[in-house]
Amino acid sequence: MAKQIKKLNVAMIGHGFMGRAHSNAFRQVGCFFDPPYQLQLKVICGRNRGEVEAFAAKWGWEEAQTDWQSVVVKKDVDVVDICAPNHLHAPIAIAAAKAGKIVLCEKPLAMHVTEAEQMANAARGAPNLVWFNYRRVPAIAFAKQLIDRGQVGSPYHYRATYLQSWGGDPDQAGVWRFRRSEAGSGAMGDLLSHSLDLALLLNGPITEVSSLIETFMPGREVDDAVLTLARFANGSIGSFEATRLATGCQNRNYFEIHGSDGAIRFDLEDLNRLEVFDRNDTADIQGAHNVMVTGPGHPYSSHFWPPGHIIGYEHTFIATLSDFLNCLSKQESFHPNFDDAVEVQKLMDAIQSAAQRKTWVSIAAPSSVLRRSS
Ligand SMILES: NC(=O)c1ccc[n+]([C@@H]2O[C@H](COP(=O)([O-])OP(=O)(O)OC[C@H]3O[C@@H](n4cnc5c(N)ncnc54)[C@H](O)[C@@H]3O)[C@@H](O)[C@H]2O)c1
16 A cells, blocks of 8 residues: 655745745655655745746746735645745744744844744744755765764864855845845855854854954945854864855855864865865875765765766755655754754854954853753
8 A cells, every 4th residue: 555645735935046946845855855745835925926926837836925924824834934035034933833833944044143042942842944955965964974983083173165256246236135134144144154054063063253244345234254263162273254255256165174184175166076185095195085975875865866977056955855854754853953043143143243342252052062061
């Protein structure tokens, strides 16, 4: 007898860049993976009826709506997915959580840490996800495996840059990403949040930060660039740079970690590859191994294409969704969730404060670390 698969009706708020990436993931996850749920693209919500209806027709959503308040309480909706500008994350997520929905939310989770904590409290006990999708780039998931098995030894340096260049484009001047009331911050929430999430995943908690934040463009309400120095709880030191004014770079989400036994480097603009350096190689072949992380044996590789048949940006959302649905069916908590994103938000608030006060700022240990050490 065929296995009964439960249906989940999804409502998505926002149908821009992320609306497309998520719609694609909802449609594709059952093709590449065998998720324990069947996803129904039930309601798509935006502001302009004509645009929402066109999007619904193109991506296969059943209903098009323009009022998110009524969508998140609909009885026939199980999952609310938030792809709207940052200032709407909290009101939508809190209303959806109160209505008993599973909540998926884009990053940065909130406008500031207090709001992020309110969201995490509202969603406590209910399944939730934050779309820090880069954790599921196979090469980054593989980097995590290598680090956990001791490939880099004791880490000394963590270095991350997230470099884009569109911030100087006059055609982009009117976008919500430059309005403080809608975005909260600039390169910080948009780009640095991803780098911080990966650093916490790969190198553990950060204990203190100092920073420099700059707005170059006249009249702009949010930061164009942020530079941060950090100390990690494991004794290593880190540097972070995020900017929308890195002429010549489009989406250079890069990190490297150097340790006593090796090093690892990743660049999203070449996302199928990971550079791995092993100090234990004999001296005559010392150098980086340029590993193509498309299998065999690499994370997610058996679900995508045969080895060497590269994957793209969209696969990171598909893999994230697959892992989430598996956790959901096993009643396990998924990471990164709202609580994980609160830690990123704490760091961003500390970085803001360090820049304003021109001093080092300490970060309180996450409650899970405090629990473990007490
Ligand atoms: N995970 C990632 O890598 C990644 C990448 C880009 C953006 N993001 C995040 O995704 C979110 C959306 O970004 P985007 O690039 O898709 O933006 P976008 O401007 O392309 O799309 C925003 C969408 O929200 C809709 N919207 C705005 N106000 C609304 C309202 N009141 N009711 C309903 N819909 C409303 C707009 O109509 C639009 O469809 C942001 O939080 C952003 O930080 C994440």
